[in-house]
Amino acid sequence: MNTAAAPMPETADALLRASPLPALEARILLTHVLGWRRTELITRGDEPLAGAARAQYRALEARRVAGEPIAQIVGTREFFGLDFEVTPHVLIPRPETELLVETALAALEGIAAPRVLDLGTGTGAIAVAIASARPDARVWALDRSADALAVASRNASKLLDAVRPGGALSLLQSDWYTALDAALSFDAIVSNPPYIRHGDPHLSEGDLRFEPRGALTDEADGLTAIRIIVAGAGQRLAARGQLWIEHGYDQAADVRSLLAASGFENVHSHADLAGIERISGGTWTNDATARGAQGT
Numbered sequence: 001m002n003t004a005a006a007p008m009p010e011t012a013d014a015l016l017r018a019s020p021l022p023a024l025e026a027r028i029l030l031t032h033v034l035g036w037r038r039t040e041l042i043t044r045g046d047e048p049l050a051g052a053a054r055a056q057y058r059a060l061e062a063r064r065v066a067g068e069p070i071a072q073i074v075g076t077r078e079f080f081g082l083d084f085e086v087t088p089h090v091l092i093p094r095p096e097t098e099l100l101v102e103t104a105l106a107a108l109e110g111i112a113a114p115r116v117l118d119l120g121t122g123t124g125a126i127a128v129a130i131a132s133a134r135p136d137a138r139v140w141a142l143d144r145s146a147d148a149l150a151v152a153s154r155n156a157s158k159l160l161d162a163v164r165p166g167g168a169l170s171l172l173q174s175d176w177y178t179a180l181d182a183a184l185s186f187d188a189i190v191s192n193p194p195y196i197r198h199g200d201p202h203l204s205e206g207d208l209r210f211e212p213r214g215a216l217t218d219e220a221d222g223l224t225a226i227r228i229i230v231a232g233a234g235q236r237l238a239a240r241g242q243l244w245i246e247h248g249y250d251q252a253a254d255v256r257s258l259l260a261a262s263g264f265e266n267v268h269s270h271a272d273l274a275g276i277e278r279i280s281g282g283t284w285t286n287d288a289t290a291r292g293a294q295g296t
């Protein structure tokens with residue numbers, strides 16, 4: 001008589017129970033492999049899975065255990081309700097950057113067919129989110145990285161072609177403003193630049209270890225890109241145009257000083273849900289007399 005127990009069928013439930021990952025991460029990887037919706041993990045959790053699917057799940061699980069970001073493993077990250085392609089060439093869009101999009105959209109309220117510039121676009125997250133929410137806006141997005149621009153271009157096509165046929169985004173490879181047509185002027189300039197200072201321990205922790213170094217840090221005091229962006233914004237902003245910049249948790253006062261010293265008015269910061277000042281900005285008057293009166 002054969003007394004060996006039959007192997008237990010391996011189900012989604014069994015894989016999730018045995019996973020060393022936090023439950024949410026294991027579910028994201030498993031739905032990615034199976035092509036299931038999240039609710040199917042509940043309704044179909046006891047179905048035996050094909051060996052190939054189990055092997056594929058275990059391979060992805062091992063990558064995550066080794067530290068690779070979930071967004072790079074599955075190749076997407078949701079931002080502002082849109083699914084962006086993510087590769088190792090781009091920063092993974094962060095939830096806190098949605099504050100920058102919301103602030104830019106508020107700045108554009110009441111302006112018909114506004115013109116917007118996104119500096120350091122990466123996946124295109126900020127530019128695409130604004131273009132999606134304001135189909136009448138003309139949006140330019142630039143980045144120094146050709147690899148990032150390729151990702152941004154695919155995201156723009158995938159996410160915008162339906163809402164704005166033929167008029168998605170104008171993408172440009174440029175070192176900040178250098179390759180930008182000097183005749184262009186914008187109602188809003190937005191940027192989430194590399195602002196982590198050299199030697200910050202976060203650079204060697206978590207997801208940041210897998211993201212492009214040039215998207216994260218200036219290898220200096222963290223303010224190099226912000227100084228360039230603030231200094232060049234006035235020449236490119238329309239009268240009453242606004243500049244909004246995302247920055248580090250401890251950089252708000254420095255960024256406000258740079259904005260005020262460059263002649264911006266109504267300079268202020270917005271805090272994220274945790275109460276941390278995450279973005280700072282101001283309004284460009286285009287009034288040389290007013291700026292002269294401020295000593296700039």
Ligand SMILES: C[S@@+](CC[C@H](N)C(=O)[O-])C[C@H]1O[C@@H](n2cnc3c(N)ncnc32)[C@H](O)[C@@H]1O
Pocket residue numbers: 090091092093094097119120121122123124125126142143144145148174175176192193194195214215216225
């Ligand atoms: C923090 S990431 C932001 C990506 C995206 N905007 C987001 O918020 O998810 C900064 C981006 O700035 C780009 N960048 C860095 N230096 C640059 C430069 N000198 N000129 C233009 N873009 C630059 C990087 O390639 C990267 O895509």
